[in-house]
Structures are given as C-alpha cells and as structure tokens.
Amino acid sequence: MSFSRWLLPRLKQVEGERTPRSVLHILRGKKSAQTFQDSRLFHLADFYHVLPRLSVDAFDQAINQLKKDGLIEEQDSLVVMTELGEHFCQDHWQLELNGMDYGAITRPFYIRLQLLIQSVSNLIHNQTQFFPITDDESVQASIKKIFNDYNPLAQNGEVLYDELNRLFRLLNENDANLMMLTISGSDQIGLSYQQIAEKWQMDPIMIELSVQSVLHQWLGYITSNPNSFNLIKQLIPKQDENRLTESALLTKHMYNRGMSIDQIVEKRRLKPSTIEDHIVELAMKEILFSIRKFVSLEDEKRIRYVLEEDMTKRLKRIKEQLDGQVSYFQIRLVIARLGQEKEAISNG
Amino acid sequence: MVEHQLEHYLKKYFGFETFKVGQQSIIESVLAGHNTLATLPTGSGKSITYQLPALLSAGITIVVSPLLSLMIDQVKVLKAKGIKRVATLTSLHNSHQKQRILNHLSNVQLLYCSPEMLQQSHVMNYLKQQHVNYFVIDEAHCLSQWGHEFRTDYLKLNTVHRELGQPPLLALSATATDEVQQDIVNHFNLSFEKIIYPIDRPNITLSVRNVETVEEKHRQLTKLLEKKRMPTMIYFSSRMKSESVCYMLQQQFPDRSIAFYHGGMESEDRLLIQQQFMYDQLDVICCTSAFGMGVDKANIRLVIHYHMPSDLESYIQEIGRAGRDGRPSLACLLYQRGDESLPFHLIGQELPDDEMISAFLQAEDLSDKLTETQERFLAFQAEKNRYSSNDLFHIIQQVRDQRLAVKKDSIIGLLKWIHTDQCRRQVLYKKFQEEVKTPEYDCCDQCGFRVDDWELPNDVSFSLEVNWEKRLNELFNKR
Ligand SMILES: Nc1ncnc2c1ncn2[C@@H]1O[C@H](COP(=O)(O)OP(=O)(O)OP(=O)(O)O)[C@@H](O)[C@H]1O
Ligand SMILES: [Mg+2]
Ligand SMILES: [Zn+2]
Numbered sequence: 001m002s003f004s005r006w007l008l009p010r011l012k013q014v015e016g017e018r019t020p021r022s023v024l025h026i027l028r029g030k031k032s033a034q035t036f037q038d039s040r041l042f043h044l045a046d047f048y049h050v051l052p053r054l055s056v057d058a059f060d061q062a063i064n065q066l067k068k069d070g071l072i073e074e075q076d077s078l079v080v081m082t083e084l085g086e087h088f089c090q091d092h093w094q095l096e097l098n099g100m101d102y103g104a105i106t107r108p109f110y111i112r113l114q115l116l117i118q119s120v121s122n123l124i125h126n127q128t129q130f131f132p133i134t135d136d137e138s139v140q141a142s143i144k145k146i147f148n149d150y151n152p153l154a155q156n157g158e159v160l161y162d163e164l165n166r167l168f169r170l171l172n173e174n175d176a177n178l179m180m181l182t183i184s185g186s187d188q189i190g191l192s193y194q195q196i197a198e199k200w201q202m203d204p205i206m207i208e209l210s211v212q213s214v215l216h217q218w219l220g221y222i223t224s225n226p227n228s229f230n231l232i233k234q235l236i237p238k239q240d241e242n243r244l245t246e247s248a249l250l251t252k253h254m255y256n257r258g259m260s261i262d263q264i265v266e267k268r269r270l271k272p273s274t275i276e277d278h279i280v281e282l283a284m285k286e287i288l289f290s291i292r293k294f295v296s297l298e299d300e301k302r303i304r305y306v307l308e309e310d311m312t313k314r315l316k317r318i319k320e321q322l323d324g325q326v327s328y329f330q331i332r333l334v335i336a337r338l339g340q341e342k343e344a345i346s347n348g
Numbered sequence: 349m350v351e352h353q354l355e356h357y358l359k360k361y362f363g364f365e366t367f368k369v370g371q372q373s374i375i376e377s378v379l380a381g382h383n384t385l386a387t388l389p390t391g392s393g394k395s396i397t398y399q400l401p402a403l404l405s406a407g408i409t410i411v412v413s414p415l416l417s418l419m420i421d422q423v424k425v426l427k428a429k430g431i432k433r434v435a436t437l438t439s440l441h442n443s444h445q446k447q448r449i450l451n452h453l454s455n456v457q458l459l460y461c462s463p464e465m466l467q468q469s470h471v472m473n474y475l476k477q478q479h480v481n482y483f484v485i486d487e488a489h490c491l492s493q494w495g496h497e498f499r500t501d502y503l504k505l506n507t508v509h510r511e512l513g514q515p516p517l518l519a520l521s522a523t524a525t526d527e528v529q530q531d532i533v534n535h536f537n538l539s540f541e542k543i544i545y546p547i548d549r550p551n552i553t554l555s556v557r558n559v560e561t562v563e564e565k566h567r568q569l570t571k572l573l574e575k576k577r578m579p580t581m582i583y584f585s586s587r588m589k590s591e592s593v594c595y596m597l598q599q600q601f602p603d604r605s606i607a608f609y610h611g612g613m614e615s616e617d618r619l620l621i622q623q624q625f626m627y628d629q630l631d632v633i634c635c636t637s638a639f640g641m642g643v644d645k646a647n648i649r650l651v652i653h654y655h656m657p658s659d660l661e662s663y664i665q666e667i668g669r670a671g672r673d674g675r676p677s678l679a680c681l682l683y684q685r686g687d688e689s690l691p692f693h694l695i696g697q698e699l700p701d702d703e704m705i706s707a708f709l710q711a712e713d714l715s716d717k718l719t720e721t722q723e724r725f726l727a728f729q730a731e732k733n734r735y736s737s738n739d740l741f742h743i744i745q746q747v748r749d750q751r752l753a754v755k756k757d758s759i760i761g762l763l764k765w766i767h768t769d770q771c772r773r774q775v776l777y778k779k780f781q782e783e784v785k786t787p788e789y790d791c792c793d794q795c796g797f798r799v800d801d802w803e804l805p806n807d808v809s810f811s812l813e814v815n816w817e818k819r820l821n822e823l824f825n826k827r
Pocket of ligand 2: 395486
C-alpha cells in the first residue's frame, strides 16, 4: 500500500471542513491549539505526532497523487472525496497507533531501546569495540546509567532477552521481522526505512508507520504491565506531564481517547465534580487543551467580559450577572484559561 | 624514548605489534619537541603519529581537523579502543555542552578542534590556561592556497599557535607538493623538521575507461561490478545521480546490497549506511565526497569514479580509501567527453562573481544568494584587507581570479592525467615525488593492465537474517 492510499481515509475525516495540510500538521504533531483541537474533533487523535519528520514535499506529493488518481478534489481549498475516492476509503492497513499518548516519547524510547540492545549484544559477544548507532551524547549517557543501575549483562542479558521475547510475541510475524530488521547488534547493523522499503518493495513512509505502530503497541503494553518489564520500562522518557496530578493525567488519557465526562465518571467511579476538577486543571496547565467542548465561544466572550471588570468577583456574583445562563464549571474553565494566558504573558 | 619502549606502548594502547613505515620517525621527532612537517600515503596510519605522543605526555594535545565527521569518527575509534580522555570541540555542540568540555579540559589528553572554534576568544582563554604539549594540524594542505582544499579559517592558525605559547607543531598530509610544504613553513615562520615519505600506493591498480555515451558508462559500470561481490565505492559529484544510479544497480544486481550516501540524508541514516558498509553488510555504496575522508575500512577492493573529481589531490584522497589492508585493489575512473563541465561549474559556485562582491561590500543582504564557501571567502578577504588603501573591490576581485585560475589549472591537471599515454602512476604522483615504488600487482592501463582480466582473490559474503526469532537468539548468543 502506498502512503497516499493510506492517507485517504484520514482526509475523509476532515472532508469539507479543512485543507489537506491540516492533516499534515496532525501527522507531524504540530503544537498548536488548532491542530490539537482538529485531531480530536475529527477523530484523528491516534495519528497525532506519528510522522514528526514527514516533509511537506512528500505530503504534497501524496496529495497530488490522489488528485491524479481522481480520488480527491479540492473545493475552496477544502478536501472533498470523489465518488471513486469513497470506494477506497476503507482502512485495509491495520495499524495500532496511539499518537496522542505516545507520539512525543516514541522516538527517544526507540533510540534508547536500540542502543541498549546494541550494547548488550556486543558486550555479550565480548566485542568491546563497536560504534553506537547514535551520536547523541544524552542518549548514550542514559544507557550508561542503565548499565550502572540495572546491570543488563547479568546472566548473558537474560532479563532483556526475556522482555524482548515477550514484546516480539505480541506482534504478527511480519511486523516482528520488520521491527527486528531495524535493530543493530553484534551480528548485523539495522536497516534504514528506505532500505527495508526497497527490499520489500514498499513505501518508506509505510515502513515508518509500521514501526511507529509496533512501538505504540509496546508502549501501551509496557505501561499497563510495568512489573513485567522492569528493564525496558526504564527506557520510557518521563512525559512532560508530571505537573498534572496522577488522577488528572488518567482523566486526560481517557478524554483524549474520546470519552465524555459522563463516560469517565462511570468508568472511574468518581464524582462528576472530581472529573470536572481534572478538566479545569487541564485547562489551567495545558496550553493546548481546548475548552470549546464545554464552553461555546459566545459564552466564553460573555464570561470574559464580566471577569475583566473585576477579577476578584465571587463565582456566585458572576453567575448572577450572567442571569444564571452559565454553569460554575464553565466559569471556572474560563478563569483557568485566563490565568494561563496571564502566566504565558508574564513568562515572556 | 628507546625503540622497544615505543613499541610497547603501541601495543598497549592500539594493539599493534610493529610500526608501519614512517610512523616511528615522526613520533620520535614529535616527542623530541621538533616542529615537524610530515607526509605519508593515505591509509598509512598518520593518526597514530600524534595520538601516541598525546597519550605519553602530560598536558593536552590539540588537533585541528577540517571535517566534523572525520573528527567524530576518530574519537569513536579511540573510545572503542578504551582510550577515553578524548573530546571534540565543534560547532555541533551547543554552548552548554561546549562549556562542559571547557570546564573539564584538565581531564582531556586529546582535543579535536575545528579551526573556527579556535577563533573564539572564550575558547582560547580556556585553552591558554592548559599546558598544550603538541599542536597538530591534520590535512595540513588546507593551509595552502595551492592545496586543493584551501580553507581560509586555517590561515589564522599561526596566531593561535603563538597564543598557545608555541608548543611543538605537527603538520600532516597525504597530498602536499613542494609548493604546499613551503606555504606551511612560511605561514608559521618557524624551522621545521621535514619528514617526507613518498605517497604512492603500490597495491592500487589505476585505470581510466573512456566512454562515448552515458549508456556505455553504465555498461562499463555493470561490467566492473559483475566480476565479483566485493566492497566497492562509486563516487559521484551529484547527490541525485548517486541515488538514480544506485536504484539502477539495485535492479541489475538484485542479490547484492547497494545503497547510496550523501550529505542530504538524515544523520542517523548516514550512520547506519556507514556502519553497514563497515560490517561488510553492504557491497556497493554510491556516494558523494561527503563519504570518504575519514572512512577507514580495510578491505575496499574497488573505487569507481562515475564523475571525475576536480583535482589530482582529491583523486588521490578518494582512491586512498581502497586497499588499506595492503591487498590488491583497483581504482577505475569512467570518463565521458564533457564530464569536466561539472567540476568547472562547481568551482563557479565556490567563489563569488563580481556582482556578489560589490553587493557584499555595500552590505546588502545576501543571505540566501551566497553559498557557504562564497560567504566565507568574502568575509575573510574583507577582513584581511580592511586597512588596505587600495580599492577593496579590485583586491577581492584579483584574489578571486587567482583562486579561480588555480582551480581551473587543477581541473586541467586531472584532465591531462585522464588523457595521458604514459604510465598513470608516474603522472599521478609526479608533482609530489620523483619516483614511484614498484607496483605490487598490476600497474595501470597504460602499462598493459586490462580491466577485463582483473582477478580478485577475496570473497566477502554476508547474508541478511530476516527471521526475528533467529535474530533475537543471535543477538544474545543463544543457539
Ligand atoms: N602500526 C600499525 N599497525 C597496523 N595497523 C595500523 C598501524 N597504525 C595504524 N594502523 C591502522 O591503519 C589504518 C589507517 O590509519 P589512519 O586512518 O591513521 O590513516 P591516515 O594515514 O590518516 O589516512 P588518510 O590519509 O586516509 O586519512 C587504521 O585502521 C589504523 O588503525
Ligand atoms: Mg587521516
Ligand atoms: Zn603504469
């Protein structure tokens, strides 16, 4: 399958609403509120940040191909499916991506994993002279630390061997072979996506997506079974989310997967007010978090208007002033947003 | 130091039993504190002539090298050998990393520096506080405007050397003519011990194939590769061509592994390709000159030039990747009439035209109109002639024309070599030395060598393991 055909169902999601480029931004994981919001609005969150290095050229080429094949058109610069295009919109390519949760940490995790395997494999074979697959000194330092803290060479690397074995068994044969081809060790050096693509007569971007999908599956499995992966879990970078409370983080993950507040309440068996607190926390701490789902633009403007007169007003007064047409939750969200904007300004 | 003692350390640090030709006399000269200017052929082990003294002396040895990738490779090799007190200082570091290195200089025995780093007074202030035992200039021909790779930022090294208290100097090159040697000596205005070894490589057979058309060039290429599976480099002057010919060869030789390498690729992919080649996992690499300098693979048997380089020195450097294990190897240049237009075109891009010079002097914004080398050239000339009373435009124009003439002459020099009817070995090394060693295998096509008869002894074969489970067991040595 070519990248352009894979792209087709993603474009359909934004049909008539957005330009093709909006999908590029999602795939690249652009850090803007607009892109972030789009990926949720159009159910493309799984694909957020899955191809961070995708070039504009490669993307445009795929779009042009689709136009040439008569599968899409652009109307007022918005994507529109042709009748033929509709026929090809089924997703035949089974990828298990979860970009919203893992997009940002996949690359560092992958490079560390590769360097750990390469180092352990070479040292087990008594090859102390080898060239690390990455020149990045911070990655090298983090692996050095793992060698100090966890002695991955014990029993000829049994722990790593066992953890890897279980991870590879999660995959289908094809994916497992593909993934292993990218790994370097004492016996052979990994292949680049380009080379695997040449070998298997495929599109290099599809190879990259397959690798991403494997990594996301692994990350999901490791984080939900952390006790079974004591060594490899050390390679997962800490998300930049430690500022969020543990419980709010969980809510965020569920919300990002498209669950509503009610659904989260039910699933987590918590009070609605607790989940609302989490959402307020997100609005306060995460610049990319959009409150639009809870407060319409119209309402937000009205609340802001009242607030700007006097920030110190009690919630009750504000609510009264707005004739009780907005909820406390909505007011708190707007306040959270305002507070965050202030902080952003004062931090330069 | 007595001879057997030096050999003891050679073994201890590098694992070699004996010195190669020339190494010991250079090392002794350096250890005795002489300023030394030395030439040795490509692949003859020049690096060790400063690495060993650095490890044997108190203080820090500074090595100036023109190419980032070359420095990084050298440091990797040393670290892999367990020699850890080495570092690089280059523009690849951010200011934080740089400062960390500067703060720990007393722990470093060998510091690889790019020349522009030594222009920063901040860096120099730290270096001046160290005891610099030796100051080394690798690829020292970059200092000379007669050299093929003249680098303006090398021209301030005399000042740097003085500021560091004039520690013993070692200048190394595989391609320094008399003129270039004289330039180096004049630049520092010091007395040098010259240790000049002939630079010809007797295990490399030389040949040129004249072709009429591109199709014929491709046929010759195929014929060369058909012979046998062996580590092969093919040099191109264009990134695009390196890719397209690579794809063509992949079609023709489905059971060989063939890849391309050029400066436009992601750095991680470049690393992978380079390592695969090192591990004999790739048979053929289609590359630009971004690959080459610093590549130290022992068993490259065949170096093909799809495009001609722009001078004899580059050619000597590039074929110098072949046969570093001393075994028979072949260098073959494919020439089609008109091929020289590419290098002529490229030198045009290296130097500014009149319009650029005057725009630059009027401080117009030229940021995306100049190539990097054009910009460097202009900046350097403008600064150098700042106080000159003559018209700056004409001075720069003159220097530019001089450089252009040198470059054109170089291309013509290579063309003459291509068209010569005399022994190619004699002609290739003529401006470096009087005589060449007796070739160890076939000499060249002018001396009766026929590419079609070429026989090769060795056979490297590698088969890629695709099954993940077998691979996993191999990685962990379980069978
Ligand atoms: N005494 C020795 N015995 C055996 N091998 C050696 C010895 N000294 C150096 N070598 C090996 O020779 C190879 C070439 O060395 P090096 O890269 O220093 O060459 P060079 O002269 O700098 O070549 P170039 O001009 O291409 O840069 C290296 O692999 C090095 O390890
Ligand atoms: Mg060298
Ligand atoms: Zn000859």
